[in-house]
Structure formats: C-alpha cells, structure tokens
Amino acid sequence: MxxxxxxxxxxxxxxxxxxxxxxxxxxxxxxxxxxxxxxxxxxxxxYPGLIEFRDAPPYNRTRFLMLLVIVFFLSVMARSEIAPSTLARLFEAVGILIGQALDFPYSPVRLLTLTLADANDHGHMQAVRSAAGVAYLISVLALAMFSLLLRIYDWPSKNGAFNVWTNLPMFDPTVGGDVVARLERDARFNLALGFLLPFLIPAIVKFSGMGLGAIDMHYPPTLVWLVAMWAFLPASLFMRGIAMTRIAGMIRNKRDRNAEQAVPGYFPA
Missing domain, CATH: 1.10.287 (Helix Hairpins)
Structure with a gap:
C-alpha cells in the first residue's frame, strides 16, 4: 500500500x-x-536503509499527506488555466486569496515571486504567487498538525521500544560523544535550516543569476513540482528537528529513571 x-x-x-x-x-x-x-x-x-522513522509513525505519514495535498491542490489550480471546471476555478480562487494574503514584504512567497525572470507576465506571476502561498500554508498547517499529534500520542514513548538504529539509519550513536547532546545539536541544526530554507532558496537563486525563468515555469507540471519541493523540504526538516528533540528527551528521561532506580535517594537535576 x-x-x-x-x-x-x-x-x-x-x-x-x-x-x-x-x-x-x-x-x-x-x-x-x-x-x-x-x-x-x-x-x-x-535492516535499515535510507528511509528514516520507518517504524515510528506518524512522521512519514504526515510528510506524505502534506506533499500529496500540496501536489493535488497545485495540480487542480494549474488545471484551471488549461481545462477549466467548477472545482478548478474554486481552487484557483482560494489560491489567489491565499497568495495575496501571504505576499507581503520579505515573506517567502514574495521572495519566490521575485525570482521569476518573466516579471512582465502578470498572469504567470499570479499563478506562481498563488501556488507558493497555498504550498507554504499547507506546509505550516501540516507542521502544526504534526506537533499536535506528537503531544496527543506522547510520541515516541507510546510506540513501544524505539530502535534508534532502524529509525535513524544515518545516525551512529556510538560515535561522537553523548547521544543526547548529538541529537539535540542535530535537531537545532534541522530546525534552523528548516526555518531559513524558504528564504534562502529564492535568495540563492536570485543572486546566482539563474532565475526560475531559466526553467520553463510556464509548463504546469514543472511549476507544481518546484513549488511543492520548495514548501515541502523546509517543513520536512522542521519535522525532523522536532522528532529528534523528542527522541533526545525520551533518552534523557530513561537515563534519569534508570539512575533513580539504581541509586537510592537519587533525584535528577
């Protein structure tokens, strides 16, 4: 499935x-x-391979649903220009409103729009702005839903034994000092990169002189996938940072419980 x-x-x-x-x-x-x-x-x-948190839902399920909703919504919006229908027009109207609401100075949507080389085509600019606004809003909502699910289900504690090797195949707990400190450091890095990436990607593209116009953004599938990845990658890094923070907290709490049971009268700081 x-x-x-x-x-x-x-x-x-x-x-x-x-x-x-x-x-x-x-x-x-x-x-x-x-x-x-x-x-x-x-x-x-x-044995583990490339996919992280494969045995620790809802991490991958939330990321998949987020990307699926973004791709579906943007595809229906792009369809309204080629094969208009009532549903496509409705999605397009909602996208225009969201894009206008999120298109304020220094916002990720504004920065992505400014990277377009074909700035004189108002219809193209509006299509990209609407797609960027919808994708960014969906990613933020998915991120909020993910954080809420972790708190409701007390993830990963209620999932049973958490296998770090299986769920974090690229993380070696035996190298580089304390596991908790490394997890927290990696979590902070992912959170910072996830926050900055929506701003950095348009800036890098703009200052490098490439411009998104170098790619055929008028081709609807290209527009859908580029904007979807632009919104999905930062949210995915944010989710990874939150998940690693929760895992570090779980390991620390387990250490404190084990120390309290081993040493009578011990109270963790």
Whole structure:
C-alpha cells in the first residue's frame, strides 16, 4: 500500500494536467515505478536503509499527506488555466486569496515571486504567487498538525521500544560523544535550516543569476513540482528537528529513571 500511494503521488500532476506529452508520461511512470519499488524494499527489509522513522509513525505519514495535498491542490489550480471546471476555478480562487494574503514584504512567497525572470507576465506571476502561498500554508498547517499529534500520542514513548538504529539509519550513536547532546545539536541544526530554507532558496537563486525563468515555469507540471519541493523540504526538516528533540528527551528521561532506580535517594537535576 505504501508503494502504491507513492506511485499515486508521483503520477498525480501528469494525470490531472492535460497536455503532458507521451514521452513525459512514460518518464513519470518510470520514476513512479522506481520509487514504488524502493519504498516496498525499504519497508520490508530487516535492516535499515535510507528511509528514516520507518517504524515510528506518524512522521512519514504526515510528510506524505502534506506533499500529496500540496501536489493535488497545485495540480487542480494549474488545471484551471488549461481545462477549466467548477472545482478548478474554486481552487484557483482560494489560491489567489491565499497568495495575496501571504505576499507581503520579505515573506517567502514574495521572495519566490521575485525570482521569476518573466516579471512582465502578470498572469504567470499570479499563478506562481498563488501556488507558493497555498504550498507554504499547507506546509505550516501540516507542521502544526504534526506537533499536535506528537503531544496527543506522547510520541515516541507510546510506540513501544524505539530502535534508534532502524529509525535513524544515518545516525551512529556510538560515535561522537553523548547521544543526547548529538541529537539535540542535530535537531537545532534541522530546525534552523528548516526555518531559513524558504528564504534562502529564492535568495540563492536570485543572486546566482539563474532565475526560475531559466526553467520553463510556464509548463504546469514543472511549476507544481518546484513549488511543492520548495514548501515541502523546509517543513520536512522542521519535522525532523522536532522528532529528534523528542527522541533526545525520551533518552534523557530513561537515563534519569534508570539512575533513580539504581541509586537510592537519587533525584535528577
């Protein structure tokens, strides 16, 4: 089911948006098949691989739902320009309102819009602004929902034994000093990068002279995926930082309980 849902996610823009060439659909199908096989192998392997928190929901489930909603919403919005319908027009109107509300000075949406090389095309500017506003709002809401779920379900304590090796395959707890200190340091780094990335990506693109206009942003699938990744990556880093902070707190609490049981009269500082 996970592999199938990943394939649905990847093929959503090419299915919803008309005008995709036959070669483009074949390429999307190939990428979707590869991603589905990779997901199937990762989740059925005994030993960890590339996917983090594979046995510790709702981390990956929340990230997947966030990206799926962003891609679906942006695809329907982009469809309104090619094959208008009542639903597409409704999504477009909501996107325009959200984009206008979030397009204020120094906002991530404003910075992303300013990176467009084709600044004279008002319709194109509005489409990108609406897509950026919707994607950024969905990522913020997903981040808030993720934090709420962690508190409600006391994650990861109520998930049973948490296997650091399986859920953090790239993190070696035996290297580099205290595990808790390393987890907290990595968590702070992810939180800081997640906060800055929506501002840094447009700035880097702008000052490098590339401009998003160097890529065909008028092609709807390209617009959908670029804006979706721009909103998804920072929120994903934020979620990873929050999750690692919770894991560090869990390990510290377990240490304190073990020390209290081993030493009579011990009280943690």
């Amino acid at each position: 996970r592999a199938f849902m990943i394939m649905v996610l990847i093929t959503t823009p090419s299915v919803l948006l008309p005008g995709v060439t036959a070669d483009g659909k074949q390429m999307v199908a190939l990428v979707a098949l590869f991603a589905g096989i990779l997901t199937f192998v990762e989740y059925n392997a005994t």
